[in-house]
Amino acid sequence: METSKPTDFRFAPEYELPRWPFAAPPELTSGKTQRYPVVIAGAGLSGLTLACDLAARGVRSVLLDDDDTIGVRGASSRGICYAQKSLEIFDRLGIFERIRDKGITWNVGRTLSGSDEVYSFDLAVESCSEQPPFINIQQFYVEWFLVERIQELGLTDLRWKNSIKNVQAHEDHVRVQVATPQGEYTLEASYLIDATGAASPIRTQLGLNAHSSLGEDRWCITDVRFSKPLPKERWTWTDAPFNDGRGVWQHLMGDGVWRIDYQMAADADPHAISRPEVAAKRLREQLGADVDFEFVWIGPYQYRDHLLDEFRHGRIFFIGDAAHVVSPFGARGGNTGIQDANNLGWKLALVLNGAADATLLDSYQAERHPAAAENLKVTSRTAHFLAPRNAVEHRLRRAVIALARRYRFARPMVNTGRMSVANDYPATRWLPQGGRTVQNVSFNGGSVMQALRQSPRGIAFFVGTPRGDLREQAIAAGLSVHELTADCALARHLGADEGSVALVRPDAYLAMCARPPTADQFKQALEILK
Amino acid sequence: MKTEPNIADPDAFYAAWTAAQQDMNESESADYNARLVLLLANQIGDNTILEACVQAAKNP
Numbered sequence: 001m002e003t004s005k006p007t008d009f010r011f012a013p014e015y016e017l018p019r020w021p022f023a024a025p026p027e028l029t030s031g032k033t034q035r036y037p038v039v040i041a042g043a044g045l046s047g048l049t050l051a052c053d054l055a056a057r058g059v060r061s062v063l064l065d066d067d068d069t070i071g072v073r074g075a076s077s078r079g080i081c082y083a084q085k086s087l088e089i090f091d092r093l094g095i096f097e098r099i100r101d102k103g104i105t106w107n108v109g110r111t112l113s114g115s116d117e118v119y120s121f122d123l124a125v126e127s128c129s130e131q132p133p134f135i136n137i138q139q140f141y142v143e144w145f146l147v148e149r150i151q152e153l154g155l156t157d158l159r160w161k162n163s164i165k166n167v168q169a170h171e172d173h174v175r176v177q178v179a180t181p182q183g184e185y186t187l188e189a190s191y192l193i194d195a196t197g198a199a200s201p202i203r204t205q206l207g208l209n210a211h212s213s214l215g216e217d218r219w220c221i222t223d224v225r226f227s228k229p230l231p232k233e234r235w236t237w238t239d240a241p242f243n244d245g246r247g248v249w250q251h252l253m254g255d256g257v258w259r260i261d262y263q264m265a266a267d268a269d270p271h272a273i274s275r276p277e278v279a280a281k282r283l284r285e286q287l288g289a290d291v292d293f294e295f296v297w298i299g300p301y302q303y304r305d306h307l308l309d310e311f312r313h314g315r316i317f318f319i320g321d322a323a324h325v326v327s328p329f330g331a332r333g334g335n336t337g338i339q340d341a342n343n344l345g346w347k348l349a350l351v352l353n354g355a356a357d358a359t360l361l362d363s364y365q366a367e368r369h370p371a372a373a374e375n376l377k378v379t380s381r382t383a384h385f386l387a388p389r390n391a392v393e394h395r396l397r398r399a400v401i402a403l404a405r406r407y408r409f410a411r412p413m414v415n416t417g418r419m420s421v422a423n424d425y426p427a428t429r430w431l432p433q434g435g436r437t438v439q440n441v442s443f444n445g446g447s448v449m450q451a452l453r454q455s456p457r458g459i460a461f462f463v464g465t466p467r468g469d470l471r472e473q474a475i476a477a478g479l480s481v482h483e484l485t486a487d488c489a490l491a492r493h494l495g496a497d498e499g500s501v502a503l504v505r506p507d508a509y510l511a512m513c514a515r516p517p518t519a520d521q522f523k524q525a526l527e528i529l530k
Numbered sequence: 531m532k533t534e535p536n537i538a539d540p541d542a543f544y545a546a547w548t549a550a551q552q553d554m555n556e557s558e559s560a561d562y563n564a565r566l567v568l569l570l571a572n573q574i575g576d577n578t579i580l581e582a583c584v585q586a587a588k589n590p
Contacts, residue, residue: 399564409572 009280012225012294017140019069020147022161025178027185036062036157037352039176039189041164041202043070045079045139046320046337047195048146052093053345055153057456059352062187063156064178066163070147071140077223077297079139079334080253081234084123085422086338087131088440088508092449095145096131102254103137109234111416114241118404119411123419128493129439130447134234134419136253139334167192167202169314191348192316195337198304200322206313212306215327217387218264220273220300222283225256226293236416238386238401242285247386247416257296260286263386270300303327303383307376311365317344324372329382329417332375339422340368346456346506355478360528363430371423378418385415425509430528432521435509443490444482448508455480458511458529461502463491470501470522477526479503505529531582 027034038054040047043065051063072078082090082099090096107124110117123133150156161181168175174192178185194202203210232252240248247263262282264273272278279298284291307324311317320337344364350356388394403410422437440449451459460466460474460481474481484491486498494502500515503525512525537543551559571580 395560396564399561399568402561403565403568407569410568413568 009276010294011276012296015071015138015140017069017071018144018147020158020160022068022181023159024182025157025159025162025180025185025187027187028180028182031185033175033186033188035173035188035190036060037190038062038193038348039064039174039187039191040193040195041176042195042197042320042322043067043143043147043158043160044195044197044320044337045143045146045334046322046341047193048143048150049089049093049338050193050195050319050341050345051156051158052146052150052153053089053341054349055150055155056093056453057345057349058155059349060155061157062189063150063158064162064164065158065160068160070143071138077138077140077253077259079331080136080251080259081331081335081420082135082137082142082338083331083335083420083422084127084129084131084133084439085342085420085437086335087135088129088449089338089342090142090145091131091440092452092508093146093149095142095149098145099135099137099142100132102141103135104232104252104254105132105135106232106234106252107133108231109236109419111414112235112237113239113401113405113414116405118238118401119414119416121419127439128441128489130442130449131440134331136251136259138254138257141254164196164201167205167316169206169316172315174315190315190352193344194316194318194322195320195341196322198306198321198325200318202316203308203318203322206316208308208310208313210306210308212304212325215303215305215383215387216266217383218266218268218270218273218300218302220262220264220270220279220298222260222262222279222298223257223296224260224283224293225296226258226283226287226291228287228291230258238397238414238416240286243282248286249416264300266387270302274298274300305376305380307372309369311340311369311372312361317361317364319344319368323368324376326372326375326379327383329379329386331417331420332379335420336372336375339371340364342507343368349456356528360430363428366428366430367425367435370426374423375420382415382417431509431511432524433512435505435511438504438508438510439493440508441490441493443484443488448490448504451480451482452504452506452508456506458506459504461490461494461496461504463496463500463502463515464498466501467516469519470517473522473526474503477529479526479529503529531579531586 038061040063051061054061109121111119127133162178165179166177173188176187235250237248239245243262249261251259305326311323319340326332347360351358388397400413404414425435427434440447457478460479461484463484463486496502496513501517502513503511505511
């Protein structure tokens with residue numbers, strides 16, 4: 001039997017996360033049932049982003065959470081990689097600087113086999129945004145900053161220790177039964193947003209099949225601080241010599257904490273592989289026997305995935321993990337939830353303000369379901385590459401890696417994760433040309449996100465002198481109007497040459513770009529935005 | 531996908547292909563052929579043609 005001295009490892013003191021006190025909701029004392037325009041269930045990444053987005057648009061909401069803190073009890077951090085689109089959204093919502101200051105900015109990823117690099121990417125090459133391609137930071141910090149921003153905006157009724165017991169869907173509202181430490185109450189929501197995560201009780205209660213499956217691949221996370229300096233890059237090994245030829249991930253996040261994620265044998269006992277003395281042995285194997293380290297957290301996991309067919313059921317919307325879960329490769333979980341909120345927020349705001357027809361809300365499914373399906377496809381391919389299912393697949397992967405060491409052409413096939421992107425949207429009645437993200441490019445002394453903060457209904461960009469009638473129509477629709485020169489970075493990014501008009505939606509997606517648009521085309525595009 | 535003869539000297543290709551594997555056991559040969567497929571696939575590049583070849587090879 002292996003012996004271990006207590007001095008073999010030590011743990012850092014646990015993070016002290018903020019707690020927000022339970023306050024009795026008015027329903028508990030009055031006994032009356034009130035109706036609210038928007039009730040959001042779940043104060044995780046997607047629920048908090050939505051509440052914050054709505055508040056930034058002047059829309060009140062009630063946010064229910066069954067806990068009184070952020071993060072996941074007993075765990076260190078879940079998501080650590082925040083993608084450019086998320087960071088741009090956070091810039092618009094006013095918390096980007098805090099994330100940047102606390103987190104680790106990175107853009108280079110390297111994949112190694114044994115001790116050789118077989119593939120690398122630099123995401124900065126494709127970027128023209130004010131935000132970097134990625135920042136790594138503990139998820140609870142992002143949630144913490146969102147809570148404080150929400151409190152600052154003052155329009156969200158944040159109810160901690162309020163958990164959903166039961167929902168009842170009606171034609172024009174949802175009746176929600178809520179349990180609290182001081183008893184139960186009922187409220188009504190014109191729209192209920194389910195952001196309760198992967199194990200959504202609402203989804204379960206409604207009996208919605210999310211087609212879930214459990215991956216067989218086992219991993220063990222070690223979050224750890226150590227003194228050895230390593231590059232601030234994403235390093236992945238398809239087969240690491242210091243992990244019995246299995247995969248390893250190595251990433252830095254805030255407070256000098258490294259996340260090292262080890263692929264384990266398929267039949268490994270989760271309890272045994274996550275014992276600190278076992279994790280310490282793995283770590284020394286990787287970093288050298290003399291490296292000084294302290295554990296922050298150790299946790300084994302198996303990934304799962306699911307995808308709801310319909311993200312909307314009457315007046316209930318599913319966002320984030322409640323709607324879709326993918327394996328963690330490429331950071332397409334939390335980032336997708338944040339983007340769900342970004343997609344739904346402005347639409348809800350327009351509908352609730354009576355500025356748009358309620359059918360606009362159907363575009364949430366039309367745009368975000370294909371995005372989630374794409375993410376599921378992409379992450380499943382990565383999971384498959386990382387865990388060959390039989391001898392044949394091992395052979396094929398061996399061929400790819402062997403060639404990748406020598407030839408450039410084979411390197412893009414080495415798949416240790418395709419990093420989260422802002423997915424393109426298919427052409428629909430709301431987006432006749434389809435939609436793609438508009439990065440936060442600076443122009444005329446400002447930036448796209450700055451302009452969207454000031455003009456939450458969207459922006460009309462005219463390259464060259466605007467035609468008077470089009471300009472007036474855009475202003476009448478509540479959009480701000482900006483003139484660009486054809487050679488500026490933003491015009492090039494929009495693909496807008498002299499005489500073009502580009503309409504940017506409140507979620508920074510390109511709704512239309514035409515040179516010059518016909519009166520009908522322009523009217524139709526504006527119709528959707530107002 | 532081309533199904534008409536396209537290789538300039540078919541006999542020369544077959545000879546070179548077999549010669550390369552002359553001293554290999556089955557496992558080494560399988561590794562070799564997997565690498566060869568990848569090298570050849572990159573010469574083609576077009577995913578539609580590659581997909582057609584992937585399917586055609588299943589049912590000779």
